[in-house]
Amino acid sequence: MTQFPAALNPHQDDILKMLACQTHLGGNNVDVEMESYTWKRKDNGHFIINLAKTWEKIQLAARVIVAIENPADISVISAKPLGQRAVLKFANFIGATAFSGRFTPGTFTNQIQSKFTEPRLLIVADPLLDKQPLMEASYVNIPTIALCDTTSCLDGVDIAIPCNNRGKNSIALMFWLLAREVLYLRGTIPRNTTWSVKVDLFIYRDTDEEPEKEKTAAVAAAPVAAVAVETVEFTQTTTEWTAEN
Amino acid sequence: MADTTTAAQADQKPTRAFGRQPQRGAPQRGGARPQRGAQEPKSWVPVTKLGRLVAQGLIKNIHEIYLFSLPIKEFQIIDRFLHLKDEVMKIVPVQKQTRAGQRTRFKAFVVVGDHNGHVGLGVKCAKEVATAISGAIVAAKLSVIPVRRGYWGNKLGAPHTVPTKVTGKCGSVAVRLVPAPRGTGIVAARVPKKLLQFAGVDDVYTSSRGKTRTMGNFVMATFFAITKTFAYLTPDLWREVKLIKTPYQEHSAILSEKKE
Numbered sequence: 189m190t191q192f193p194a195a196l197n198p199h200q201d202d203i204l205k206m207l208a209c210q211t212h213l214g215g216n217n218v219d220v221e222m223e224s225y226t227w228k229r230k231d232n233g234h235f236i237i238n239l240a241k242t243w244e245k246i247q248l249a250a251r252v253i254v255a256i257e258n259p260a261d262i263s264v265i266s267a268k269p270l271g272q273r274a275v276l277k278f279a280n281f282i283g284a285t286a287f288s289g290r291f292t293p294g295t296f297t298n299q300i301q302s303k304f305t306e307p308r309l310l311i312v313a314d315p316l317l318d319k320q321p322l323m324e325a326s327y328v329n330i331p332t333i334a335l336c337d338t339t340s341c342l343d344g345v346d347i348a349i350p351c352n353n354r355g356k357n358s359i360a361l362m363f364w365l366l367a368r369e370v371l372y373l374r375g376t377i378p379r380n381t382t383w384s385v386k387v388d389l390f391i392y393r394d395t396d397e398e399p400e401k402e403k404t405a406a407v408a409a410a411p412v413a414a415v416a417v418e419t420v421e422f423t424q425t426t427t428e429w430t431a432e433n
Numbered sequence: 434m435a436d437t438t439t440a441a442q443a444d445q446k447p448t449r450a451f452g453r454q455p456q457r458g459a460p461q462r463g464g465a466r467p468q469r470g471a472q473e474p475k476s477w478v479p480v481t482k483l484g485r486l487v488a489q490g491l492i493k494n495i496h497e498i499y500l501f502s503l504p505i506k507e508f509q510i511i512d513r514f515l516h517l518k519d520e521v522m523k524i525v526p527v528q529k530q531t532r533a534g535q536r537t538r539f540k541a542f543v544v545v546g547d548h549n550g551h552v553g554l555g556v557k558c559a560k561e562v563a564t565a566i567s568g569a570i571v572a573a574k575l576s577v578i579p580v581r582r583g584y585w586g587n588k589l590g591a592p593h594t595v596p597t598k599v600t601g602k603c604g605s606v607a608v609r610l611v612p613a614p615r616g617t618g619i620v621a622a623r624v625p626k627k628l629l630q631f632a633g634v635d636d637v638y639t640s641s642r643g644k645t646r647t648m649g650n651f652v653m654a655t656f657f658a659i660t661k662t663f664a665y666l667t668p669d670l671w672r673e674v675k676l677i678k679t680p681y682q683e684h685s686a687i688l689s690e691k692k693e
Contacts, residue, residue, distance in 0.1 A: 257685040299480045299506045306482045308681060328504055329679075 214338035225350035250369035259283035271313035546631025601657030604650035605643035
C-alpha cells in the first residue's frame with residue numbers, strides 16, 4: 189500500500205464510481221479477518237470499507253487472473269441472482285467459464301459427473317452463499333478469489349476483495365473493474381482509455397433473466413461518451429431498455 | 434523365521450474365512466483375478482486432467498504428483514508409475530437389518546504396495562466378495578502414499594527405518610512407529626507388520642494402544658502413521674525450494690487443446 193508506483197493508483201473516476209455504487213458500505217459486523225479492510229465504523233454501527241484496499245485487492249486479483257494461460261480454466265460463480273449477470277458478462281469479456289444458478293455439489297470433485305470441471309482459478313461473488321464451490325475448491329487445489337463483505341468468513345478464500353456484496357450495483361462494479369483491469373493487463377484495451385463497455389451491462393436486471401448477446405454492449409456504449417462522474421448510472425439503464433425495445 | 438511363515442499363512446487366511454461363509458465366496462475370488470489383469474491397459478479413457486497428462490506420458494514420475502498434492506481420482510494413474518502388489522487383509526461380513534431378515538455385505542480391506550516406499554490402503558463394501566475385493570484394490574491404489582524412510586543412527590547405506598517417531602490414530606487405536614537399528618526387522622503385530630512390509634520399511638519398533646482387535650482401525654492407524662513420515666518437517670527439509678509450475682500450468686496448452 190505504501191510504496192506502489194503511481195500507475196497503480198486508482199483514478200478519481202474509479203473511486204467516484206465505487207462511492208456511487210456504495211461499495212464502501214459494509215455490514216453491521218466485522219469478521220475478524222476482514223477488520224484490516226475496514227476504515228471506520230459509523231455511528232449507526234455500519235462499517236465503512238477502505239476503498240484503497242479494495243482497489244489494491246482488485247489489482248492483485250486481476251494479475252492472478254491474467255496469469256492463467258487458458259482463461260477458460262477460470263470459473264466465475266454467483267449463487268445469488270444479484271451477481272449472475274455480472275458473472276456472465278465477466279466470463280464473456282475475459283473468456284472464463286460462468287456458473288450461474290445452482291452449483292451442483294460434486295462439480296469439482298466427482299469425476300463421473302458430466303458437468304465435472306477442473307478449473308485453475310475460482311472467482312466467487314459471496315463466500316457465504318457460494319460456500320459449496322469454495323469447499324470443493326479446497327479439495328482440489330483451486331485458488332479462490334472472492335468478493336467479501338465485512339461480515340464474510342474467509343474460510344477457503346485466498347484473495348478477498350473487500351466490498352459491499354449485498355448491492356447489485358456494487359457487485360456489478362467490482363466485476364466490471366476486475367474485467368477492465370484484466371483487459372488492460374492483457375493489452376486488449378490501452379490503459380488510460382475509458383472502456384467502451386459500461387458498468388450498467390453488469391448490473392442485475394429483475395425482468396430479463398436470460399443472458400444477453402453482445403449487441404447490447406454496443407447499444408450501451410452508444411448513449412454516453414466518457415463522462416467523469418457516473419452518478420447518472422441509474423437513468424442509463426432505462427436508455428438501454430428503450431434502445432432494445 | 435516367524436516372518437516367512439506368517440507371510441505364507443496370510444495368503445491362505447482369507448480363503449479360510451470364506452470357509453465359514455456359505456460357499457459363494459471361494460469360487461468367485463478365484464475368478465476375479467484374471468479378468469482384472471486383462472482389462473486395464475486397453476480400455477482406460479482418462480476423465481481427469483491429471484489422467485490425461487499421465488496417459489500422454491507428460492508426467493515422468495509419481496512424485497511430481499505428490500509434490501503438488503494433486504488429488505488422484507483414477508487408479509490407472511498409479512498403475513502407470515508403480516508396480517504394486519496387493520493383498521487382502523481381511524474380509525468381514527457386515528449386516529444390516531431389514532424387514533425381510535438381514536442384508537449381508539462384505540467389507541474387504543486391501544493393502545497395496547511396492548515394498549519400496551509406496552503403500553496404499555483400501556476399504557470397500559459390496560454385496561459380493563469379489564466385487565468388494567476389486568473395489569478395495571482400486572481404493573487402495575487411489576490412496577497410495579509415499580513413505581519416507583530414514584536412519585536410526587549412522588547414515589550408511591540405504592534408509593531402512595522410519596525417519597522419526599510417528600503416530601497415527603484411527604478410532605481408539607493409536608499406533609506408534611519408532612526408528613530401529615538396522616537388522617531389527619519389523620517388530621509389530623501381524624496387521625501393521627503387513628502394511629510396513631508393503632511400505633518397504635525394514636526396521637521399526639511399534640507400540641499400539643486401543644482396541645487393536647478392530648482390524649479396520651488398526652490398519653488405518655498404521656497407515657496414518659506411515660503417511661505422517663512425509664508430513665514431518667525435519668531440519669534437512671528446511672532449505673527453501675524453488676517454485677515449480679504445477680503440471681496443470683505447465684501443460685496448460687495441451688490440456689486446453691484436448692477439450693476442443
